[in-house]
Amino acid sequence: xxxxxxxxxxxxxxxxxxxxxxxxxxxxxxxxxxxxxxxxxxxxxxxxxxxxxxxxxxxxxxxxxxxxxxxxxxxxxxxxxxxxxxxxxxxxxxxxxxxxxxxxxxxxxxxxxxxxxxxxxxxxxxxxxxxxxxxxxxxxxxxxxxxxxxxxxxxxxxxxxxxxxxxxxxxxxxxxxxxxxxxxxxxxxxxxxxxxxxxxxxxxxxxxxxxxxxxxxxxxxxxxxxxxxxxxxxxxxxxxxxxxxxxxxxxxxxxxxxxxxxxxxxxxxxxxxxxxxxxxxxxxxxxxxxxxxxxxxxxxxxxxxxxxxxxxxxxxxxxxxxxxxxxxxxxxxxxxxxxxxxxxxxxxxxxxxxxxxxxxxxxxxxxxxxxxxxxxxxxxxxxxxxxxxxxxxxxxxxxxxxxxxxxxxxxxxxxxxxxxxxxxxxxxxxxxxxxxxxxxxxxxxxxxxxxxxxxxxxxxxxxxxxxxxxxxxxxxxxxxxxxxxxxxxxxxxxxxxxxxxxxxxxxxxxxxxxxxxxxxxxxxxxxxxxxxxxxxxxxxxxxxxxxxxxxxxxxx
Amino acid sequence: xxxxxxxxxxxxxxxxxxxxxxxxxxxxxxxxxxxxxxxxxxxxxxxxxxxxxxxxxxxxxxxxxxxxxxxxxxxxxxxxxxxxxxxxxxxxxxxxxxxxxxxxxxxxxxxxxxxxxxxxxxxxxxxxxxxxxxxxxxxxxxxxxxxxxxxxxxxxxxxxxxxxxxxxxxxxxxxxxxxxxxxxxxxxxxxxxxxxxxxxxxxxxxxxxxxxxxxxxxxxxxxxxxxxxxxxxxxxxxxxxxxxxxxxxxxxxxxxxxxxxxxxxxxxxxxxxxxxxxxxxxxxxxxxxxxxxxxxxxxxxxxxxxxxxxxxxxxxxxxxxxxxxxxxxxxxxxxxxxxxxxxxxxxxxxxxx
Ligand code: HEM
Ligand SMILES: [Cu+2]
Ligand SMILES: [Cu+2]
Numbered sequence: 001x002x003x004x005x006x007x008x009x010x011x012x013x014x015x016x017x018x019x020x021x022x023x024x025x026x027x028x029x030x031x032x033x034x035x036x037x038x039x040x041x042x043x044x045x046x047x048x049x050x051x052x053x054x055x056x057x058x059x060x061x062x063x064x065x066x067x068x069x070x071x072x073x074x075x076x077x078x079x080x081x082x083x084x085x086x087x088x089x090x091x092x093x094x095x096x097x098x099x100x101x102x103x104x105x106x107x108x109x110x111x112x113x114x115x116x117x118x119x120x121x122x123x124x125x126x127x128x129x130x131x132x133x134x135x136x137x138x139x140x141x142x143x144x145x146x147x148x149x150x151x152x153x154x155x156x157x158x159x160x161x162x163x164x165x166x167x168x169x170x171x172x173x174x175x176x177x178x179x180x181x182x183x184x185x186x187x188x189x190x191x192x193x194x195x196x197x198x199x200x201x202x203x204x205x206x207x208x209x210x211x212x213x214x215x216x217x218x219x220x221x222x223x224x225x226x227x228x229x230x231x232x233x234x235x236x237x238x239x240x241x242x243x244x245x246x247x248x249x250x251x252x253x254x255x256x257x258x259x260x261x262x263x264x265x266x267x268x269x270x271x272x273x274x275x276x277x278x279x280x281x282x283x284x285x286x287x288x289x290x291x292x293x294x295x296x297x298x299x300x301x302x303x304x305x306x307x308x309x310x311x312x313x314x315x316x317x318x319x320x321x322x323x324x325x326x327x328x329x330x331x332x333x334x335x336x337x338x339x340x341x342x343x344x345x346x347x348x349x350x351x352x353x354x355x356x357x358x359x360x361x362x363x364x365x366x367x368x369x370x371x372x373x374x375x376x377x378x379x380x381x382x383x384x385x386x387x388x389x390x391x392x393x394x395x396x397x398x399x400x401x402x403x404x405x406x407x408x409x410x411x412x413x414x415x416x417x418x419x420x421x422x423x424x425x426x427x428x429x430x431x432x433x434x435x436x437x438x439x440x441x442x443x444x445x446x447x448x449x450x451x452x453x454x455x456x457x458x459x460x461x462x463x464x465x466x467x468x469x470x471x472x473x474x475x476x477x478x479x480x481x482x483x484x485x486x487x488x489x490x491x492x493x494x495x496x497x498x499x500x501x502x503x504x505x506x507x508x509x510x511x512x513x514x515x516x517x518x519x520x521x522x523x524x525x526x527x528x529x530x531x532x533x534x535x536x537x538x539x540x541x542x543x544x545x546x547x548x549x550x551x552x553x554x555x556x
Numbered sequence: 557x558x559x560x561x562x563x564x565x566x567x568x569x570x571x572x573x574x575x576x577x578x579x580x581x582x583x584x585x586x587x588x589x590x591x592x593x594x595x596x597x598x599x600x601x602x603x604x605x606x607x608x609x610x611x612x613x614x615x616x617x618x619x620x621x622x623x624x625x626x627x628x629x630x631x632x633x634x635x636x637x638x639x640x641x642x643x644x645x646x647x648x649x650x651x652x653x654x655x656x657x658x659x660x661x662x663x664x665x666x667x668x669x670x671x672x673x674x675x676x677x678x679x680x681x682x683x684x685x686x687x688x689x690x691x692x693x694x695x696x697x698x699x700x701x702x703x704x705x706x707x708x709x710x711x712x713x714x715x716x717x718x719x720x721x722x723x724x725x726x727x728x729x730x731x732x733x734x735x736x737x738x739x740x741x742x743x744x745x746x747x748x749x750x751x752x753x754x755x756x757x758x759x760x761x762x763x764x765x766x767x768x769x770x771x772x773x774x775x776x777x778x779x780x781x782x783x784x785x786x787x788x789x790x791x792x793x794x795x796x797x798x799x800x801x802x803x804x805x806x807x808x809x810x811x812x813x814x815x816x817x818x819x820x821x822x823x824x825x826x827x828x829x830x831x832x833x834x835x836x837x838x839x840x841x842x843x844x845x846x847x848x849x850x851x852x853x854x855x856x857x858x859x860x861x862x863x864x865x866x867x868x869x870x871x872x873x874x875x876x877x878x879x880x881x882x883x884x885x886x887x888x889x890x891x892x893x894x895x896x897x898x899x900x901x902x903x904x905x906x907x908x909x
Contacts, residue, residue: 068774140771146747147730151850152689152773236748237850242731243746276627282642285651307733308744309751314666321658325651332650335619342629342637356620364613367658368605371665373598373672377587377740380733380769441584446737448769451777458765535636 026110027515028099031117033411035092036404038121039085044478045128046080049073051475054435058468060456070452071138072156076128078141079160082260083167084124086392089400090263091116091174094202097407098178100506101196103187103524105516108180112173119170127163130156140450142253143223145234145245150227161224168217175206175213182206187505189524193287196504196527197280200287201266204294208255208262211298216252219245243310250301258297261359261391262290264399265330268352271402272334274500275349276341282333283527289326289333296323306375313372320370327363331356346500347421351402354429358394362387365440380450383443389436401428401481406500408485413493413511420484427477434470438463503528587740591764591785593756594672595740601668602740608657672741675754679722680788683713687725687732687745687768688852689825690775691897699795701802704853704872706896710781713766716791717757725751728875729851733770736783742769760787774826775901815841817880820856822895822902823848831904837888843881847873854895856881858906861890868896 025031053073056064065073095113099106107113130136137160139148148157182203186195195203223245225231232238234245273280280286299319302311334356343349365387369375378384401424409415447460454460498507508530509518522533586603590596686693691705694713705711715721725734725745735742743751768779786794816836820843821829829848835841843856853872859865869881886908895902 066774067777071771071774071776138774144731144771147771147773152730242748277629277637279639279641281640282647285642285647307742308746310746310749313669317665317669318662321662322655324658325654328654329647329651331616332646335616335623336640336643336646338620338623338627340637340640341623341627342633342635343624343627344629345624353620353624357617360613360616364609368602368609370658371601371605371661371668373665373668374602374605376672376742377595377598377602379742380735381737444584444587446588446735448735448767450771451767453777455780 024114026106026114028095028107028110028113029411029513029517031107031113032092032094032096034117035088035095035120038117038124039089039092042080042084042088042124046077046085047475047478049077049080051471053077054468054471056452057454057464059461059465060454062453065452067452068135068138071140071450072131072136074450075137075140075143075160076131079127079137079164080124081392082141082256083164084120084127086260086396086400087167087171088120090202090205090260090396091171093267093400093403093407094178094205094263096411097403097506098181098199098202099185100410100509100513100517101199101504102182102185102190103505103518103521104181104185105518107177108185109177113177116170116174116177119166123163123166123170126159126166130154130159133159136160142249143220143245144249145223145226145240145242146236148223148227148245149235151237158224158227161220161227164220165217165224168213168220171209172213172217175209178202178206179210187521187524189529193284194524194527194529196266197269197283197286197290198263198266201262201269201290204290205259205262208259208294208297212252212255212259215248216256219248219252222248243305243308246305246308246310247302250304251298253304254301255294255297257391258293260396262293264355264396264403265290267399267403267406268334268355269330270504271348271352271406272337274502275346275352276338276343278337278341279503279528279531280333281336281339282329285329286333289329292326293323296326303370303375306372307379317370317372321367324363324367324370331360331363346405347416347418347425348402348406348500350422350425351398351405354425355395355398355402358390358398358429358432361437362390362392362395365390378443380448381443382439382447382449385449386436386439386443389432389439393436394432398428401425407506408488409495409499410506410511410513412489413495414488414491415495415499416484416488420480424477424481424484427473427480431470431473431475431477435467435474436470438467438470498530501534503531505529508533588738590740591736591738591757591759591762592741593758594754595738596758597668597671598740601665604664605661608661673753675722675752676720678720679754680719681716681791682722682724683715684724684726685713685734685745687727687734687772687779688729689773689898690768690779691852692779692781693853694781696795699799701795701798704897705781706868707899708778708780710767710779712782712784714784714786714791714794715755715757716788717760717785719756719788721755721757723753723755727851730772731770732768732772732779734766735769736764736766738764744770757785760785760790775898778900815839817842817844819844819846821846821848822854825849825852825898826901828893828895828902828904832907833893833904834907834909835883835886837908838885840885841883843869843883844878845869845873845881846878847875849875851875852897854897854902855879857894857896858883858886859892859894861892866891872897 022030052064056070133155135154136156139153146152182199222231222233226233226235232240234240234242236242269280296319300316300323302316303320305311306313369378405416405421442460442463445460447454495511497511508522522529526532587599590599682697684695684697692711693702693704694711695702703711725743727745727747729747732745733742734745743753762785764783766781766783768776818833818835818841823829845856847854853874855869855872857865857869858867867883873879888909891906891908893904893906
């Protein structure tokens with residue numbers, strides 16, 4: 001077992017530049033921040049593509065781009081948001097928080113950790129370079145064959161494949177690293193059932209990545225062979241089977257959507273208890289539900305293929321219906337946590353409540369699709385686009401922003417401004433609903449997804465115009481966030497170690513934590529070691545009026 | 557309740573926005589009334605699902621809003637709330653009830669699925685639908701009739717009401733999806749696999765629009781078509797008239813072509829292999845079009861600068877065929893030639909001088 005070398009080595013005779021430090025770091029906290037920064041930059045890029053898409057759709061007619069550019073735009077938007085924004089956002093949060101929350105000094109394999117990160121910007125640059133070599137990939141993030149075969153698509157698709165091989169490898173390595181860290185590096189006393197819920201969700205997510213992603217990387221590799229060396233895996237013209245691609249893709253793709261939501265649920269399960277001043281309601285049920293989602297997540301993939309006429313519908317309909325139950329359990333747990341609590345609404349909590357009220361829609365409008373006949377009507381329409389975004393934007397992205405506001409003081413020693421945070425939250429919440437809710441109605445009216453233009457006679461214009469306005473509200477909402485980060489980093493670092501009166505170990509060290517994280521650890525006797533330390537186990541005592549200074553006593 | 561003014565305005569704005577969205581949405585939260593009996597079953601099923609959906613939505617959002625308003629931490633309240641860790645009875649309830657609910661919904665939707673997917677033994681009319689980049693061909697094998705879409709509105713599918721229609725879906729290139737929103741139904745059109753479904757239409761004399769629902773390349777957004785319904789009697793009359801018309805159309809004149817011959821070929825559905833041609837003014841000429849595209853037909857047509865179509869080449873050149881089109885004399889000038897099957901992207905310049 002590779003254990004981390006704790007001694008920082010002999011005294012340095014020279015100082016390295018800060019840039020060199022960041023480029024070569026193997027510290028999980030710095031790598032975590034690199035992940036988050038990289039994801040945010042790609043978020044801005046893919047968001048820009050979304051604004052072009054929305055501007056094009058605002059009114060009928062092709063005003064800004066032609067249809068082949070349009071296809072490249074939504075392909076790159078979707079692929080980037082999933083593989084270069086959400087997955088790495090969550091990996092970054094995990095990187096930063098998991099070792100701290102389990103009282104470890106670093107990730108189990110620090111250098112592999114750095115390698116996993118650096119594959120991402122490389123993959124992203126490769127994928128986007130398609131725009132300069134005759135066009136980026138244009139087959140959607142699902143890249144169905146035969147459309148993705150060389151006969152029907154350009155070299156951008158090859159770049160897309162190579163990029164996803166890199167990114168896939170990165171997340172497989174990352175998941176192994178998380179699993180090793182969580183199973184091997186927990187502090188004494190940190191049993192599995194005392195781990196913070198966030199750590200549990202990262203663990204289940206890592207298992208999903210480890211089991212699902214190799215299937216996907218194999219699939220894209222086969223596609224590469226098809227395209228370049230005359231393979232015949234997915235092309236019926238040479239004896240292949242296009243449904244095989246869909247099975248491989250969705251065998252990965254469906255667990256992928258849980259990969260993208262579980263850690264965000266974990267974040268919400270950290271934030272809601274702390275700001276309600278109560279423990280998470282039903283800790284064990286919550287973990288059971290997470291495991292159940294992970295397990296069932298592997299038996300529902302073909303609900304993306306109900307209209308292909310190539311899958312046995314009742315089976316996948318049943319499993320898909322059932323997977324709604326554990327998600328429901330979580331909702332009730334979160335609400336019961338707030339119930340009779342004493343909730344304060346700092347920005348992390350606002351985003352958590354935003355998550356609850358918005359993600360709910362993404363749960364319901366997806367649950368109805370578990371019914372094959374209903375899916376016959378709604379599949380591949382704007383209903384699906386609404387569903388995707390209520391889950392990913394209203395869900396995961398709200399969770400990511402909750403986490404950003406929550407852990408920012410730990411990362412940089414300064415709290416983000418509350419006023420700007422509230423402006424960010426309100427604009428983003430309104431923008432999300434205005435942009436994505438009307439997409440349900442368009443889907444019901446029959447507007448297919450992935451179309452560059454629609455007829456004025458279709459009657460879809462008004463709703464599309466509203467959505468475009470909404471998308472610009474979302475875009476504007478990001479500005480106060482960026483400004484907030486900028487001014488806060490220039491201001492005093494006076495947040496203190498434990499600005500939220502937190503429960504978990506990351507708040508027991510300094511902000512930012514030293515290399516290797518802890519001088520000493522408080523005793524760990526429950527899933528809230530710091531709470532026990534401050535309030536006594538199960539005691540009913542007074543809340544501090546102001547933030548408490550951390551007591552760094554205790555054994556280890 | 558003590559809400560700070562800032563929070564109160566936030567809640568008000570968010571609440572108002574939500575209310576406006578929901579109210580505006582309510583009537584629109586249901587799909588259109590279905591044109592087919594299968595679609596009507598799906599619409600009923602959708603409405604059944606919507607009852608618990610809306611109930612859960614209202615319940616959960618209500619609980620969230622209530623907790624947020626009721627359990628705010630007041631100023632000066634420094635007591636720790638009761639630290640409840642769970643409640644077995646509650647947790648079992650909210651596990652078991654939803655499980656029962658989804659099982660019931662699953663069985664209801666299974667029933668509907670069997671109805672929608674039923675294929676009675678003797679359909680009155682069978683239609684072969686072929687999707688290709690980026691048009692449709694609708695063929696009636698019983699009647700020897702076939703229509704390939706031309707222009708950006710695509711072909712018309714004429715169907716009788718009150719009879720069982722059997723639809724078979726074919727593709728020769730990529731995956732498409734046959735979708736008519738008013739049927740509340742789509743099915744993928746997959747190369748190497750023939751998908752089927754049956755249809756019973758209700759109202760005669762109605763026109764429905766449909767379009768491809770599966771991304772199939774750059775012309776996907778305009779892969780449109782129209783469905784037109786008729787009473788069974790009118791449908792039979794239409795079939796007879798069309799068959800008579802097909803007989804009356806002379807076969808394309810072989811030989812006897814006047815004037816010079818221009819060569820043109822098409823290896824894909826995105827563009828002709830030649831994008832400029834020139835022909836003599838005031839003299840008929842011939843265009844020999846070779847279709848080298850695997851999955852799609854093409855033709856040769858001409859329009860002038862104002863977009864007026866001057867010549868439409870028929871019949872279409874099917875994959876692998878070479879067809880000669882005799883074009884009447886044109887005055888000198890610059891024209892656009894195009895493929896009627898792929899009018900937006902397969903174009904070129906025809907210089908007549
Ligand atoms: C500024 C906010 C956003 C806007 C306005 C936006 C807009 C859109 C639109 C209009 C489409 C449909 C394109 C089409 O089908 O023709 C789309 C697709 C998609 N979006 Fe977004 N989006 C936003 C943010 C996000 C985020 C944050 C994510 C995920 C994290 C995301 C993930 C996706 C995915 C996966 C697709 C499907 C792509 C495909 O069909 O290949 N979007 N988006
Ligand atoms: Cu299509
Ligand atoms: Cu053509």
